[in-house]
Amino acid sequence: MIEIKPFKNKVWLSSPTMHGDEIKYIEEAYKSNWMSTVGFNIDEIERIVCEKTGCKYAVALSSGTSALHLAIKLAGVKSGDKVFCSDMTFAATVNPIAYEKAIPVFIDTEYDTWNMDPVALEKAFQIYPEVRVVVIAHLYGTPGKIDEIKKICDKYHAIIVEDAAESFGASYKGKQTGTFGNFNCISFNGNKIITGSSGGMLLTDSKEAANKVRKWSTQSREDAPWYQHEEIGYNYRMSNVIAGVIRGQLPYLEEHIDAKKAIYERYKEGFKGLPVKMNPMDLNNSKPNYWLSCLIIDKDAMAKQVRGDNDYLYKKEPGKSSPQEILDALVNINAEGRPIWKPMHMQPIYRMNPFITRKGNGRAMSNAYIKEEVSDVSMDIFNRGLCLPSDNKMTKEEQDVIIEVIKRCFK
Numbered sequence: 001m002i003e004i005k006p007f008k009n010k011v012w013l014s015s016p017t018m019h020g021d022e023i024k025y026i027e028e029a030y031k032s033n034w035m036s037t038v039g040f041n042i043d044e045i046e047r048i049v050c051e052k053t054g055c056k057y058a059v060a061l062s063s064g065t066s067a068l069h070l071a072i073k074l075a076g077v078k079s080g081d082k083v084f085c086s087d088m089t090f091a092a093t094v095n096p097i098a099y100e101k102a103i104p105v106f107i108d109t110e111y112d113t114w115n116m117d118p119v120a121l122e123k124a125f126q127i128y129p130e131v132r133v134v135v136i137a138h139l140y141g142t143p144g145k146i147d148e149i150k151k152i153c154d155k156y157h158a159i160i161v162e163d164a165a166e167s168f169g170a171s172y173k174g175k176q177t178g179t180f181g182n183f184n185c186i187s188f189n190g191n192k193i194i195t196g197s198s199g200g201m202l203l204t205d206s207k208e209a210a211n212k213v214r215k216w217s218t219q220s221r222e223d224a225p226w227y228q229h230e231e232i233g234y235n236y237r238m239s240n241v242i243a244g245v246i247r248g249q250l251p252y253l254e255e256h257i258d259a260k261k262a263i264y265e266r267y268k269e270g271f272k273g274l275p276v277k278m279n280p281m282d283l284n285n286s287k288p289n290y291w292l293s294c295l296i297i298d299k300d301a302m303a304k305q306v307r308g309d310n311d312y313l314y315k316k317e318p319g320k321s322s323p324q325e326i327l328d329a330l331v332n333i334n335a336e337g338r339p340i341w342k343p344m345h346m347q348p349i350y351r352m353n354p355f356i357t358r359k360g361n362g363r364a365m366s367n368a369y370i371k372e373e374v375s376d377v378s379m380d381i382f383n384r385g386l387c388l389p390s391d392n393k394m395t396k397e398e399q400d401v402i403i404e405v406i407k408r409c410f411k
């Protein structure tokens, strides 16, 4: 019998894990007075990330979001343009499109990897053939259907911006994510697979693009004796101190992935016999980085739940449960779970934006939600799924307790 009582120390969803070298490189920056957005740590991590991913150029920036913003600018997105993008993702995937006053058009999700559905993407091109840019994210560290998406993008002469913020270290058919699009982003935010506390990078094979990003991210200074500007600039470059943290973390990327993978496997094993599935992955074609472990409750084992922005209700039903009941049970033992990313088409800020499913205009179908005939995939996964505590410092014993608590939700 596993004893259930709250953990003394909170078990986090995903928190930073330091190893010691980070402080050495921070100190190097400090002692040499390279406390700036120039310095050896920055040069080193750009070199190492190129070597690791196989991309030709990497530019260290202040965040993954700033990398995505400059990627959108590189892609030539202009005010009023429509841009196709993943729907079930973190808002940072799509906000940079709005920064440029363009219009995100959300593409529904598929069930095989929980990423952009190529069938819905094809449909979207039939409806909006003028679109030239597609932003794809690899959710929770699982690569999406890259070949299928690339094929469609080639057919419609669209370029890809890849948001590999969650999937650094994951690969698809032997190639690292962050190298499939024309302009790509990774993130070193505090809860990612490795971290700088913050930070991100733009990855590209185009020298011209990399140079533009170096210029734009440092206020777009022209070659002149004074501060001369011909383009709008940004203060987006990474600090050499942050780069020191990342430099210390990079050698531990594989170790972190192994730990996350072990967590995923233990959940999978522990949930045998329960009416749930883990977040799906295509292991024939891809090697995920297992950043977050998630589960989805089988349709016929879903107890009734109603969720509003500020409160929720759920029913206790024998043999069934709901994400909200499980999230509450996790809170009770001092562990952190999280709902699945609320799809962008369901966000108040983007409620007027087009949303395309396999069947076409998904907005028309969203009305069916009121009649409880959920018909888009994003919404279905959001309703039935949740993210589990996936911290790589969680002990096996703590995870056993978490698994037991979830089992009891289905009693």
Ligand SMILES: *Cc1c(COP(=O)(O)O)cnc(C)c1O
Residues within 6 Å of the ligand: 063, 064, 065, 066, 089, 090, 092, 093, 137, 163, 165, 166, 186, 187, 188, 189, 198, 199, 200
């Ligand atoms: C974390 C994240 C980002 C943004 O990265 P920051 O470094 O936090 O700006 C972008 N997209 C996705 C999918 C993310 O998870």
